[in-house]
Amino acid sequence: MNNIQSGILESTPPVARYLIFSLTDHGDARRSLRALCDMADGRQTVVGLGQSLVRALGATVPGLRTFPSYAGAGFDVPSTPFALWCWLRGDDRGELLHRARRITHALMPAFRLDQVIDAFTYGTARDLTGYEDGTENPKDERALEVAIVxxxxxxxDGSSFVAVQQWVHDLDRFEAKSTQEQDNTIGRRRIGNDELEDAPPSAHVKRATQESFDPAAFMLRRSMPWADDSREGLVFVAFGASFDAFEAVLRRMVGAEDGIADALFTFTRPISGAFFWCPGMQDGRLDLRLLGV
Known part of the structure; x- marks a missing residue:
């Protein structure tokens, strides 16, 4: 456990802030990353590195690749690669703000902060639609097997791969559905969270049930709702020992296998999608030996 960013395995915090950076100065990247290594504890601050950053450092991380893009009937799943991702976890928004400022200043000028997303826990780990999220998450030793290399x-060893998407919900459209239509969209009952035996093939549960894949497509999901002044949705975050499980589920969701798209696309859409490698820890610091840092 000492060589793992332990925040990956912990439940989602009351509040979070996601920082997304692009690389602007290759020559100063190593210095900035060394500063980040001193600040990121792997528990309250989880860090992921994108393929472009790894390549800029002249390194290779086996298994790290670029997020795929898809176009379906009336929806797009975009690929929006970034150099660096920081997941700030906590219970005080003010503390997160100041921590984010310290990290951003430490990374300058090699990295530019491109996006900040504030997220929160809603109820008992529910999506803003009111449905429970992460119902089939693996636990304990199984979570380690699924999420950690x-x-x-x-x-x-001790590292992880993470898929990150920002989804924007149209809650007016979702709330215009009848209760039965809403349940059929998700494939579960909002009250009680029971899976619908007769859910349509487009229901999200039918599209994404992890045991229905061969091999089983288990991921450790740590998604959280987000909102700003005019929009709201879900930051989908899924950790794995590889990206294989996530990519298998995504292909089925977009209908690449059978032409049936996930019913989620009737009320929500992803506006970003990126893959990152989350290094392990060594002596309390991020282990970036593969990158020569």
Whole structure:
């Protein structure tokens, strides 16, 4: 456990802030990353590195790749790669704000802050639609097996891969559906969270049930609702020992296998999508030995 960013395995916090950076100065990147290593504890601040940053450092992380893009009937799943992702976890928005400022200043001028997303826990880990999120999340030892790289050698063991998407909900459209239509969209009952045996094939549960894939497509999801002055939705975050499970589920959601798109697309859409590698820890610091940092 000492070589893992432990925030990956912990439940979602009351509040969070996501910082997304692009690389602006290759020559100063290593200095900035060393400063980040001193600040990120892996628990309250979880860090992920994008493929462009790894390549800029002349390095390779086996398994790290670019997020795929898809176009379906009336919807798009975009690929929006970034260099660096920080997930700030806590219970005080003011403390998160000041921590974000410290990290941003430490990374300058090599990195530019491109986006900030504030997120929060709603009820008992519910999406803003009111439905429970992450129902089938693996737990304990199984969570370790699913989310953490093992047996691949120093510098890679203890790390994880994460898929991150920002989804924007049209809650007016969702709330205009009848209760039965809403349940059929998700594939579960909002009251009680029971799975519908007769849910339509487009229901999200039918599209994304992890055991229905061969091999099973288990992920450790740590998604959180977000909102700003005019929009709201879900920051989808899924950790894995590889991206294979996420990509398998996404292909089925967009209908790449059978032409049936996930009913989620009737009221929500992703506006971003990126893959990151979350390094392990060594002596309380991010382990970036694969990158020569």
């Amino acid at each position: 093992r047996g691949q050698g120093a510098g890679l």
